[in-house]
Amino acid sequence: MTLAFTRFDLMSWAVxxxxxxxxxxxxxxxxxxxxxxxxxxxxxxxxxxxxSAPFLGDERDRLDTLYGVLPISRSSxxxxxxxxxxxxxxxxxxxxTVVTFVMALVxxxxxxxxxxxxxxxxxxxxVGLAVGVQxxxxxxxxxxxxxxxxxxxxxxxxxxxxxxxAAGILGDQTFSALPLEGVxxxxxxxxxxxxxxGKGLAVRFYRARELR
Numbered sequence: 001m002t003l004a005f006t007r008f009d010l011m012s013w014a015v016x017x018x019x020x021x022x023x024x025x026x027x028x029x030x031x032x033x034x035x036x037x038x039x040x041x042x043x044x045x046x047x048x049x050x051x052s053a054p055f056l057g058d059e060r061d062r063l064d065t066l067y068g069v070l071p072i073s074r075s076s077x078x079x080x081x082x083x084x085x086x087x088x089x090x091x092x093x094x095x096x097t098v099v100t101f102v103m104a105l106v107x108x109x110x111x112x113x114x115x116x117x118x119x120x121x122x123x124x125x126x127v128g129l130a131v132g133v134q135x136x137x138x139x140x141x142x143x144x145x146x147x148x149x150x151x152x153x154x155x156x157x158x159x160x161x162x163x164x165x166a167a168g169i170l171g172d173q174t175f176s177a178l179p180l181e182g183v184x185x186x187x188x189x190x191x192x193x194x195x196x197x198g199k200g201l202a203v204r205f206y207r208a209r210e211l212r
Contacts (some may be wrong), residue, residue: 005080030099044123048130068211121187128194
């Protein structure tokens with residue numbers, strides 16, 4: 001049932017022109033900006049921004065009411081939606097990866113494996129934060145009242161960086177001094193925790209929501 005909802009969900013929003021144009025934006029970032037890894041960062045940002053799009057479709061087409069009468073559990077809706085967003089994120093990363101390698105060949109630049117690994121790990125952490133912060137709110141109050149949560153992951157990251165810098169934890173030499181394995185593990189843990197907690201809270205909040 002969950003996979004069936006995922007297929008339905010993807011067809012309702014992921015194949016629309018506006019959504020596909022965002023994939024083109026990722027490619028444009030990789031082409032215009034010469035810094036390797038920027039397209040991968042853009043793919044995470046686009047996935048974070050697109051997370052609210054399915055909820056807009058729910059309200060506009062009254063699909064949230066349909067979910068309430070269909071013989072499908074609330075948890076299946078939440079998990080199915082989370083999977084559809086993550087699949088879109090994988091498509092975004094795939095586009096970013098192709099553009100990154102193609103532009104490296106065109107510019108005759110060698111890609112550092114460490115940079116790619118950190119870029120992928122950081123992108124996963126950003127998506128995890130987006131899911132953890134946005135998904136529970138959007139499932140609880142819907143798109144109209146929760147749409148500004150799309151900016152929450154950026155605020156969390158910027159706020160955390162500011163606090164870390166003010167406390168002296170972050171500095172010019174901080175990341176160069178950290179072991180690569182530690183950075184990747186921390187990003188992976190952030191992503192996994194964000195997705196797990198976000199999904200769990202979303203299921204709980206959605207079950208308590210009255211659908212009309």
